[in-house]
Amino acid sequence: MSISDLILWPGTKICEALGVEPTSDQGLIRSMFNMLVYLIVILFVMWAVMAAS
Numbered sequence: 001m002s003i004s005d006l007i008l009w010p011g012t013k014i015c016e017a018l019g020v021e022p023t024s025d026q027g028l029i030r031s032m033f034n035m036l037v038y039l040i041v042i043l044f045v046m047w048a049v050m051a052a053s
Helices: 003-020 024-052
Strands: none
Touching: 003 024
């Protein structure tokens, strides 16, 4: 498993769960799901850091 596979893993799994081919539309649907997942993760980390200070 390469680093790119690891980074794209959340979007790939969400697409597979919804029955959408992860590489369809040049991967735009997969990248949208990846952006949403990483947005939530980064916002949670930022909230935790701000709450700790």
